Amino acid sequence: MTNTSKTATLICTEIERRIAAGAYSDGEKLSEQGLAAEFAVSRTPLREALQILQGLGHVELIPNRGAFVRRPSITRLVEMFEVMAEMEAWCVRLATARITPAQRLYLRQAATDCDKALAANNPEAYFEANGRLHGTIYEASGNSVLMEETQRMVRRLRPFRRSQLNLTGRLEASMREHDEILNAIEENEPERAAALMRAHINILSQSYDQYLAQIEGLPGHTH
Amino acid sequence: MTNTSKTATLICTEIERRIAAGAYSDGEKLSEQGLAAEFAVSRTPLREALQILQGLGHVELIPNRGAFVRRPSITRLVEMFEVMAEMEAWCVRLATARITPAQRLYLRQAATDCDKALAANNPEAYFEANGRLHGTIYEASGNSVLMEETQRMVRRLRPFRRSQLNLTGRLEASMREHDEILNAIEENEPERAAALMRAHINILSQSYDQYLAQIEGLPGHTH
DNA sequence: TCTTCGCAAGTTGTATACAATATCACCACA
DNA sequence: TGTGGTGATATTGTATACAACTTGCGAAGA
Known part of the structure; x- marks a missing residue:
């Protein structure tokens, strides 16, 4: 985690913050394109951030389907x-x-x-x-x-x-x-x-x- | 892990196998380009596999430096x-x-x-x-x-x-x-x-x- | 001889283009 | 009316091109 590229870490932290703040509902789909535009980066580093978030258990990545937030109960x-x-x-x-x-x-x-x-x-x-x-x-x-x-x-x-x-x-x-x-x-x-x-x-x-x-x-x- | 794309998972498993089999020495650098060519994929899915391996603690990713195997003692x-x-x-x-x-x-x-x-x-x-x-x-x-x-x-x-x-x-x-x-x-x-x-x-x-x-x-x- | 600076080659990070897959609306048909 | 199939659209997965960074060699200077 500490060894991850700067950009992905920043994006990851911000999405984490949003999840904790309740900005997303549980099971909500995160649009790669939308988030990439929002953070003004391409989809490549954004996908990297999503993978990190999956590792932390905050989103679930389903192949060919996308990323879904897992807000803890x-x-x-x-x-x-x-x-x-x-x-x-x-x-x-x-x-x-x-x-x-x-x-x-x-x-x-x-x-x-x-x-x-x-x-x-x-x-x-x-x-x-x-x-x-x-x-x-x-x-x-x-x-x-x-x-x-x-x-x-x-x-x-x-x-x-x-x-x-x-x-x-x-x-x-x-x-x-x-x-x-x-x-x-x-x-x-x-x-x-x-x-x-x-x-x-x-x-x-x-x-x-x-x-x-x-x-x-x-x-x-x-x- | 189970929710990761097929290609990355396969690559990941193979690299894991090699690490466990002792094919790499501890601290050895893994070349993205070399591995991509070896598995006949582009660097994109290969980097995804390396990130998974980092999550499992089998490699260490250092920003702008590359991936280094962590063979357990x-x-x-x-x-x-x-x-x-x-x-x-x-x-x-x-x-x-x-x-x-x-x-x-x-x-x-x-x-x-x-x-x-x-x-x-x-x-x-x-x-x-x-x-x-x-x-x-x-x-x-x-x-x-x-x-x-x-x-x-x-x-x-x-x-x-x-x-x-x-x-x-x-x-x-x-x-x-x-x-x-x-x-x-x-x-x-x-x-x-x-x-x-x-x-x-x-x-x-x-x-x-x-x-x-x-x-x-x-x-x-x-x- | 040793140190330092700078350039060049190679590697990683990111953006973009293309391919593959899923989604959904629409239509044919029972 | 309900069901299943088909195609358009949108999204994800992958390849490639380019930018940024690191590294190592070599030359210049002390």
Whole structure:
């Protein structure tokens, strides 16, 4: 994904944004010609973007028929969060046993940066540091395949995550959870770390309730 | 993947086969022009195949540079099996609680078909029935996202699975394991079912030792 | 001799033209 | 009235032409 051509990535992100925003109804057909004209590119890079979107599960490509949006239902989004929570829990369970001293430092640094960003009321910096913290845990799991799959899951959910979700309330609680997870890692308690992480992600998913309800109410949504 | 154009899928499968067979060394560059000529197609469908391969993690596409094969090391293949084993275990744990009577019947039917195929010494039929059995478990997990991700993992490992691995010895043991897993499901013991499944996949992975050693010995492999 | 700049060849990225396939309206016919 | 077939139209799939970029060689200069 990070290695894909610039144009296709941009188009892909924009279509993702639209799907998450509810601009398309579930099952709606995406016209190659129409989108190509809209983005002022030829069909070649547009088709590339559609293939990426298929890989992320956001559209379905049917041969000789075209691309059809797959807008996730509430059920499906919950399932995605469920899978991600379990993968993150698994990462941290392994990481607790395998983490290196250097990675321990990275983790604490990332946690500190989260803290600073929160104090500075800088959501962008917070999400960067938050991503770094979680990413370090994936890496510390010592299983690169698990790491990549977890990152892929994060990537899939990205368009559905609200960047501005209640900055004061939830983020502070989230930070305390980070600290507890890091403590569990340092105290070498893999099961506790995993349970805390699972709860951390699941609580996170609940913050999307409002959004989920909104998406469900949009027209054309069937499941 | 199943929804991709015929041509690209064929090319993709052939390149996968070659990577698994060790025809390319790790990091080797794949020439679009060369491969297009070889498969007697234009660069357009060939690039589509390369994008699919990137999605499966078998090549890395670097913008303006080209496609580079990512032949998995022993370590990486073990990691892939580890992830798959855990996902399958997770599926069966959920399936034990959620399976429907109809799915129970499908499972037993698939197990019977495995049995028949083994008796008839028909490996192709065995692998079909085996896939059906595992697929039904994914589906019975009740989490479609988990199901899709697990299937994707199976798909990724496919080119590295030997279709003919000792037909008499291992397959019979594999079948007994199937029966034990199905029993655990019907006796409503999710943890036992999960443990059995994890062992089932991990033992399976050990059958590839010979192959893994072979791949590792090939030239150009670095990690 | 080593470094750096610039040009040329080759490769990838994109646009466009053409071929193959699906869609849909219309008509013949029971 | 309903059903099945047929052709026009539109859309997708593929080939090809062109643009943009990378790479590697070689010359100029320190």
